[in-house]
Amino acid sequence: MSQYQPPDYYLLDELIGEEYRLIRDSVRQWVNRALLPIIEDYAQRAEFPRQLLPGMAELGLFGPTIPQEHGGGGLDYLAYGLMMQELERGDSGIRSTASVQGSLVMYPIYTYGSEEQKAIYLPRLASGALMGCFGLTEPNHGSDPAGMLTHFDDAGDHVILNGSKMWISNAPFADIAIVWAKNPDGQVQGLIVERGMEGFSTPETHNKWSLRASATGELVFDQVRVPKTNILPGITGMRGPLSCLNQARYGIAWGALGAAMDCYDTAVRYAKERQQFGRPIGSFQLQQKKLAEMLTEITKGQLLVWRLALLKNEDRATPAQISMAKRNSVATALQVAREARQVLGAMGITGDYPIMRHMMNLESVVTYEGTHDIHLLITGMDITGFNAFG
Structure with missing residues (x-):
């Protein structure tokens, strides 16, 4: 319970x-x-x-x-x-x-x-009858997805897709993949690639210290014949995949706070129960400082994502606002996890408590869907109007 x-x-x-x-x-x-x-x-x-x-x-x-x-x-x-x-x-x-x-x-x-x-x-x-994955990141193109090498060529009623993607959640078991690749004109387009298409494989990524209960893999395309009816007709260019990332980043902004809330709650209960020097460790000033700062940052994050939700419902949330919330929530969660681990002492590294698992997971969350630094630059560009990416 x-x-x-x-x-x-x-x-x-x-x-x-x-x-x-x-x-x-x-x-x-x-x-x-x-x-x-x-x-x-x-x-x-x-x-x-x-x-x-x-x-x-x-x-x-x-x-x-x-x-x-x-x-x-x-x-x-x-x-x-x-x-x-x-x-x-x-x-x-x-x-x-x-x-x-x-x-x-x-x-x-x-x-x-x-x-x-x-x-x-x-x-x-x-x-859930079909499960999917999303192919954008490549071995040499992460924060710079526009440089992608994956591409397809026209071949009559179908196209021939070549290239690879990596760090793809759900890839090992996905039935379909939304793959972003360059068309014959060099424009980025989305395709629906189905498992079973000849030349399409999804090797699993092993030896992860993070997101260990998540299936991660690659998408490899070797002369894959994809029907033209599987091309997404409604968008060309990077605006397509970036709009999808905005949706995902919004969910992360809320989700990461959930991990922070779990770590905080675990630390509070432990601090009230764990006895040292004849009294609960929660009665000591330094432990109270940790807990008070955790709660303060979580509360600030909750207010931020709540307001963002209202703006999103009104179709007024900007990509830069979503970036700020994603970056803030994950940074908050990582800090809360690290402080909570210290409250638990050595017990914090065991699987008897969720904190170390959250902490390791968050080391991926701080990187995927736009790294911590990239989101900072998105905010900086929004403030100044200057692009500092290149």
Whole structure:
């Protein structure tokens, strides 16, 4: 039975309303019941718990903001954020699976796909009958995705796709991949590549210290024949994949705070129970300082993402605002995890508590969907109007 007591120092529950609390609490209960009892074991074994996928689909965690007529949940961005917060409170890797499915696979099909593509793929993705992944990052092109080498050539009623992608969540088990590649004109376009197409393989990435309960792999394309009907017709250029990343970054901004909240709650309970020098360690000034600073930063982050959700619902959230929130939430979560680990002393490194797993996971979250430094430069460019990337 989870003893989790979520921090809500500024009474944000009063701002979000009962309907949203019900959505959040349904995910919280599922995390407590289905995820927490197994996640430490799967992380230790570096294995993805695939048996969770049907439950995640049933909860509406795949594409919650996609309209209901396409199989999604038809929810708004505040609901989506709260769902990702609770999911990452369980584990960043499990939240990554949901983020990829909704923000990086279903979103581009819904936004840029043909009506036929929407009808074929979206309902099955929402139900978990199909799982997807998103191919943008390459071995030599991470923060500079426009330099990608993956490309396709015209071959009549199909195209020939060549290249590779790496650090791809869900790749080892994905049924389809949304792949961004350069067309014959050198413009970036998205394609739906299906498992089973000759020349398409997804070797798994091993020996990770982070996101150990998440399946990560490569996408390799060796003369893959892709029907032209699988090309996303609604967008060309980098605006396509970047708009998908904005969706994912928004979910991370909420999700990372969930990991921070779990670390903080664990540290509070431990500080009240652990005795040293004849008294609970929570009665000592330095431990109280750690806990007070953790709660302060979490509260600031909660207010930031709550306001961002309202702006997103009004279609007024800018990419730079989303970057600020993603960067702040992950930095906060990492700091909270490190301080919480110290509160627990040596016990903090064991799998008896979630803190070290969260900390290792967050070392990936701070890098993917735009690194900590790249998001800082996005904010800097928004402030000054000067591009400092190149």
